[in-house]
Each structure stands twice: as C-alpha cells, then as structure tokens.
Amino acid sequence: MKHEVNVMGKQCPIPVVMTKKVIDNAAVGDEIEILIDNETAVNNLSRLANKTGCTFVSEKLGDKKYQVKMAVQTEQTGGTLEEEEFVCEAPHKKVTVAVISSNVMGNGDDELGKILIKGFIYALSQMETHPDTILFYNGGAKLTTEDSESLEDLKKMEEEGVEILTCGTCLKHYGLMEKLMVGKVTDMYTIAERMTGADKVIRP
DSSP states (O other): OEEEEEOTTOOTTHHHHHHHHHHHTOOTTOEEEEEESOHHHHHHHHHHHHHHTEEEEEEEEETTEEEEEEEEOSOOOOOOOOGGGSOOOOOOOOOEEEEEOOSSOSSSOHHHHHHHHHHHHHHHHHSSSOOSEEEEOGGGGGGGBTTOTTHHHHHHHHHTTOEEEEEHHHHHHTTOGGGBOSSEEEOHHHHHHHHHTOSEEEOO
C-alpha cells in the first residue's frame, strides 16, 4: 500500500511527527511518499527512517521542494520520538532598522520638525515590537546626546534590547563626542552593514 504525506510549509517537527504516525499504522512493505520544502526536514526524515528500520530515498524536485520515499521493512512498535534526535531550524527573524539622519522630521518648519521627531521616537518606544537597531547620523546624532528630549524614550528601548548606534564622525563634527548619553559610538562600515543586512529599513 502507498501512503502520501504532504508537509510543504509545515514547521519542524511536524513533518517528522506526521510521517511517524503514518509509519506506525503502516504494514510491512507499505511505501510512504513525503513532500517537504527544506533540507533540514529531509535530514530529520532520514534519521526517522534509520530509527524505524525503513528504507530511505530523497530527491530534490525543485526550489524548496523535495520528495522522500520510505518503505516499511519491519513491524512497528509505535515507540516515542526523542526530540533531541531531530534538528529544527529556527525561523528567520525579520530584522528592522530605523535610520534617523536629522534632529527634525520632514521639511518646512524646523520647530515643528523637532516636535515630530520627538513624537516619532516616543511612538517607537511604545510599540509592541521595536526596531532591532536605531542608527543616528548627521543631525540625528544630536538626539542621543545631552539635552536631547528623546533620551528617556531611547534609554527605555535600549533597556528592552534595542541596539542604538550613533555615528562617531558626526559626533566629532558637532563637538558632541563627550556628550553621548545613550547607546554606542559606531562607524560608517557598521552603519552600512546594519542597513544592508536589514529586512526592513524605516526612515522618518
């Protein structure tokens, strides 16, 4: 008898768990075909085949599409799975970087712009999900230094795990190197690295 298991899009360890249920209810000689979308699951199914005494053949059908064929060779006892035998890939965490290049937000009236940027940083601090990193350069460097009205909000986010980086060249230019009050000094290489490595870049 042939069994088909489609676990495309299923998170680890679901492919192994679903396949194990089929194996437990299969008879000797039954064949099982599994469709999956990642190589880690293929490797886990290989371990499962070895553990349950099944034959194992895998084939890559396309981008993020694999087929595994297993055949039951011995009577199954229905034993439990040991989770440590299987490796799960951690889902990719989307990285968000906020880039603040001025101590005002928008163009037109700078006094209004200062109110807006303060409100923007406050809003970031109140959101359930913060950016992973906030980069400050050029005039934005003034917001992480002494007398900035946003220090309390920035310190709150830093305490909650947000990386706050301010351009060192910019701090020197404005004579503020000794007045940095939150986060760390950084260089342009790190700024470029954080921006190019982000899934989303926010620019107020």
